[in-house]
Amino acid sequence: MKLSTVIEMKGISKSFPGIKANDDINLSVEKGEIHVLLGENGAGKSTLMNILYGLYQPDEGQIFIKGKAARISNPNVAISLGIGMVHQHFMLVEPFTVAENIVLGSEPKKGTSLDLDKAIKDVEELSKKYELKVDAKSLISDISVGMQQRVEILKTLYRGADILIFDEPTAVLTPQEIEELGVIMESLVSQGKTIILITHKLKEVMAMSDRVTIIRRGKVIDTLNTKETDIDELAEKMVGRKVNLHVEKLEKASDTPVLEVKGLKALDSRGLEAVKGVDFEVRSGEILGIAGVDGNGQTQLIQAITGLQKLTAGEVLLNGKEITGLPPKDVIDSGVGHIPEDRHKRGLILNYTLAENSILGSHKNKKFKSKFGLSYPKIREHARRLIKEFDVRTPNENVEARSLSGGNQQKLIIAREVDRDPSLCIAAQPTRGLDVGAIEFVHKRLVELRDSGKAVLLVSLELDEIMSLSDRIAVMYDGKIVDIVDAKDATEKKLGILMAGGSIQAEK
Amino acid sequence: MENRTSEFKIRMQKNTKAIAYPLIAILLSFIVGGIIVAAFGNDPINAYKAMFKGSLGSWSNFGETLVSVTPLILTGLAVAFAFRCGLFNIGAEGQFIIGAISSVWAGWAFTGLPAIIHIPIVLLVGAFAGGIWGGIVGWLKAKFGSHEVINSIMMNYIAMYLSNFIVMNLMNEPDKAFSFAIADTAKLYRFAESITIFKGSRVHIGIVIALIVAVFAYYLLNKTVRGYEVRAVGFNPHAAEYGGINVPHNVVFAMFVSGMFAGLAGAIMVTGVQFRANNLFGFTGYGFDGIAVALVGNNHPIGVILSAFLFGVLQKGGPMMQLQGVPKEVVGIIQGIIILFVAVNFVKVLIENYTEKKNSKKSIAKGEVK
Numbered sequence: 043m044k045l046s047t048v049i050e051m052k053g054i055s056k057s058f059p060g061i062k063a064n065d066d067i068n069l070s071v072e073k074g075e076i077h078v079l080l081g082e083n084g085a086g087k088s089t090l091m092n093i094l095y096g097l098y099q100p101d102e103g104q105i106f107i108k109g110k111a112a113r114i115s116n117p118n119v120a121i122s123l124g125i126g127m128v129h130q131h132f133m134l135v136e137p138f139t140v141a142e143n144i145v146l147g148s149e150p151k152k153g154t155s156l157d158l159d160k161a162i163k164d165v166e167e168l169s170k171k172y173e174l175k176v177d178a179k180s181l182i183s184d185i186s187v188g189m190q191q192r193v194e195i196l197k198t199l200y201r202g203a204d205i206l207i208f209d210e211p212t213a214v215l216t217p218q219e220i221e222e223l224g225v226i227m228e229s230l231v232s233q234g235k236t237i238i239l240i241t242h243k244l245k246e247v248m249a250m251s252d253r254v255t256i257i258r259r260g261k262v263i264d265t266l267n268t269k270e271t272d273i274d275e276l277a278e279k280m281v282g283r284k285v286n287l288h289v290e291k292l293e294k295a296s297d298t299p300v301l302e303v304k305g306l307k308a309l310d311s312r313g314l315e316a317v318k319g320v321d322f323e324v325r326s327g328e329i330l331g332i333a334g335v336d337g338n339g340q341t342q343l344i345q346a347i348t349g350l351q352k353l354t355a356g357e358v359l360l361n362g363k364e365i366t367g368l369p370p371k372d373v374i375d376s377g378v379g380h381i382p383e384d385r386h387k388r389g390l391i392l393n394y395t396l397a398e399n400s401i402l403g404s405h406k407n408k409k410f411k412s413k414f415g416l417s418y419p420k421i422r423e424h425a426r427r428l429i430k431e432f433d434v435r436t437p438n439e440n441v442e443a444r445s446l447s448g449g450n451q452q453k454l455i456i457a458r459e460v461d462r463d464p465s466l467c468i469a470a471q472p473t474r475g476l477d478v479g480a481i482e483f484v485h486k487r488l489v490e491l492r493d494s495g496k497a498v499l500l501v502s503l504e505l506d507e508i509m510s511l512s513d514r515i516a517v518m519y520d521g522k523i524v525d526i527v528d529a530k531d532a533t534e535k536k537l538g539i540l541m542a543g544g545s546i547q548a549e550k
Numbered sequence: 551m552e553n554r555t556s557e558f559k560i561r562m563q564k565n566t567k568a569i570a571y572p573l574i575a576i577l578l579s580f581i582v583g584g585i586i587v588a589a590f591g592n593d594p595i596n597a598y599k600a601m602f603k604g605s606l607g608s609w610s611n612f613g614e615t616l617v618s619v620t621p622l623i624l625t626g627l628a629v630a631f632a633f634r635c636g637l638f639n640i641g642a643e644g645q646f647i648i649g650a651i652s653s654v655w656a657g658w659a660f661t662g663l664p665a666i667i668h669i670p671i672v673l674l675v676g677a678f679a680g681g682i683w684g685g686i687v688g689w690l691k692a693k694f695g696s697h698e699v700i701n702s703i704m705m706n707y708i709a710m711y712l713s714n715f716i717v718m719n720l721m722n723e724p725d726k727a728f729s730f731a732i733a734d735t736a737k738l739y740r741f742a743e744s745i746t747i748f749k750g751s752r753v754h755i756g757i758v759i760a761l762i763v764a765v766f767a768y769y770l771l772n773k774t775v776r777g778y779e780v781r782a783v784g785f786n787p788h789a790a791e792y793g794g795i796n797v798p799h800n801v802v803f804a805m806f807v808s809g810m811f812a813g814l815a816g817a818i819m820v821t822g823v824q825f826r827a828n829n830l831f832g833f834t835g836y837g838f839d840g841i842a843v844a845l846v847g848n849n850h851p852i853g854v855i856l857s858a859f860l861f862g863v864l865q866k867g868g869p870m871m872q873l874q875g876v877p878k879e880v881v882g883i884i885q886g887i888i889i890l891f892v893a894v895n896f897v898k899v900l901i902e903n904y905t906e907k908k909n910s911k912k913s914i915a916k917g918e919v920k
Contacts (some may be wrong), residue, residue, distance in 0.1 A: 296765050350791060371794030380792070388792040393785045398778070402793035415774035 124200025604870025643837025680813015688805025
């Protein structure tokens with residue numbers, strides 16, 4: 043066993059201004075295993091892997107690759123040592139073909155020009171050898187996300203990688219694609235490759251790995267054999283305390299629709315139809331979850347409802363009153379709270395203080411005014427109350443929003459939106475990029491809203507989140523809602539088929 | 551109570567920093583300027599002495615300095631206000647010219663009014679005309695998304711030639727390259743009329759108006775709902791839109807107010823100093839200097855006052871340096887260096903990098919991990 047250690051990182055430390063991202067980390071990876079680096083956002087997993095890939099230099103510590111000390115000063119060194127990285131955000135040139143992308147940077151040449159025929163041949167051979175199905179001649183912009191990921195994998199293999207680092211590879215995939223990825227990884231390992239998988243998703247750890255190293259706040263907490271542990275233990279080690287992963291919900295039944303959407307159509311920024319006629323309703327006291335892979339019209343749907351973009355057809359009713367096409371201000375005033383999917387772009391003005399942010403959207407409200415203009419004492423008092431009630435961790439209400447962590451920024455947004463007492467709350471990817479503790483908090487608040495008789499429209503790419511929170515689940519694919527199922531009858535498999543555009547009837 | 555005092559402390563710290571960085575930059579640029587003066591074979595100490603003496607050395611020199619500070623405060627505010635809404639108003643020059651020519655008309659056309667009524671009318675007409683000139687640019691941006699920089703530059707030329715046309719054809723003083731003069735009731739009060747120490751300088755009540763406008767701009771930006779919206783649009787138009795703020799509306803508004811400030815500057819130059827409009831052979835420079843004033847003043851009304859003062863000193867003191875044998879061009883170079891030093895903000899970056907490093911070392915030593 044000892045002989046086959048391919049990567050040994052000893053005493054790695056790395057600091058950034060104000061943060062010690064890695065603190066005396068030891069990691070050893072055996073040949074032919076799938077080794078998970080598990081940790082919350084900001085725990086230091088990516089930093090560690092960026093050091094291994096030569097993007098950062100460690101302040102202290104040594105790296106041994108296949109027993110030999112290595113100084114990895116840049117990614118080219120890492121590649122020559124057989125290390126490859128499959129990035130979370132694909133680094134692909136969209137107007138190029140699959141083959142062109144794969145050979146990019148180490149192109150086969152005929153004289154001075156690119157030997158495209160050889161490139162295609164090479165790619166096809168490689169694709170056959172590792173059973174990674176790709177179409178060498180199609181353009182990246184035309185192929186599915188799953189196939190794009192296979193292209194990324196082939197890219198590393200083409201450069202001769204035998205140690206592959208996967209950075210959060212499942213974030214963009216449907217459940218079926220995740221399963222396929224599992225198979226791909228198994229087959230890579232069986233052909234002698236070694237895989238390091240960075241993730242914060244516990245289920246994947248259990249399903250895909252041999253061993254797992256848990257990192258918390260820059261330190262290694264433990265390394266475990268996956269077979270000898272379970273989800274609860276991993277969660278506790280990752281967060282540092284007992285975590286309640288199960289969302290408690292009371293049965294709530296109501297037939298009063300709060301939001302009704304009828305035949306809604308909307309375009310995307312390129313002018314193509316992104317929402318192609320959508321009908322649904324959200325009732326009071328329920329959470330309607332919209333499941334779907336990113337980019338299937340969810341963003342445009344929400345923007346059209348909240349007045350942030352024009353809709354081309356259809357109507358939107360709130361409590362029976364038409365709010366179709368109203369400007370955002372009127373939508374807010376009619377009782378819609380909105381936790382936007384991109385909190386930096388939409389949800390906050392990062393240069394504004396927490397106090398100033400706490401009134402965004404209700405800044406014209408009389409209660410924040412004095413005789414001559416805005417009353418900052420009143421605004422600050424309002425912010426202090428929200429900060430206290432929603433446990434936003436901040437020195438005070440006068441710091442800029444940008445200085446807060448993602449979780450606390452999100453708490454502030456939720457506090458602001460919930461405090462307005464809306465009859466409908468739209469939560470778009472409310473837990474994106476948050477750690478487990480903050481996720482727990484956000485989920486609790488959403489369920490509380492529901493229990494108090496509000497309607498909640500939840501849009502999320504995380505299927506687990508949709509399944510544990512929703513009362514009913516609408517699945518969106520290619521701008522349409524393919525089906526709305528009761529959460530009790532929903533299984534991951536069923537939703538996965540719908541998310542990929544299939545229908546359950548056809549399956550039967 | 552404790553909360554309040556600490557809050558006050560934080561704010562003071564922030565303000566001191568905001569003032570200290572440009573100050574250090576100005577100091578450094580003076581040193582570099584001194585080296586250049588020395589390189590031209592002159593004594594830098596004497597040159598600077600002459601400059602400060604010429605601009606601040608006597609009450610009348612100080613008064614003359616204030617004469618050039620006055621329009622600079624207003625054009626600086628114009629650029630700064632638009633900038634806080636995320637707009638780069640290069641058109642303060644044109645708005646200044648339009649404000650000036652309009653106020654000449656108002657100063658001439660209304661007769662028989664008492665000064666107390668005539669002056670406000672003239673100033674308002676100038677401000678309003680400048681506001682329209684700026685507002686057009688804002689409207690073009692809001693309606694068609696066309697870029698305010700290009701449009702405001704073009705509007706500068708239109709303003710200049712339009713003004714010249716009016717001066718030479720419609721309001722021409724026969725056989726002269728300027729317009730006829732405004733009525734006496736439209737002329738601003740000059741301090742020299744009753745304060746003898748200002749004798750020999752043209753300093754007028756306009757400086758007080760400019761300071762009041764600066765305070766007004768500060769209040770409007772920081773203490774009103776409208777200011778909240780303007781700044782929100784400037785920082786992040788997407789979030790502003792999400793928060794129910796009408797972005798196009800605020801763009802037009804900010805350009806209008808910006809144009810008003812610049813137009814008022816033109817009106818004050820007419821009613822306080824020139825009493826007429828000249829046929830322009832080139833731009834007056836007040837509007838363009840306003841860009842630099844705003845930049846050095848960090849787009850903050852109080853900062854704008856201070857930096858306008860600095861520019862006034864340079865403008866008035868420059869010729870005195872020339873008397874000491876320093877070429878006029880070198881004076882211009884020093885001005886450029888100051889703007890460059892302040893604009894690149896390198897002092898801030900250097901100091902923050904330094905303290906950040908120190909802090910991170912400290913926190914690592916304590917074993918803290920964020």
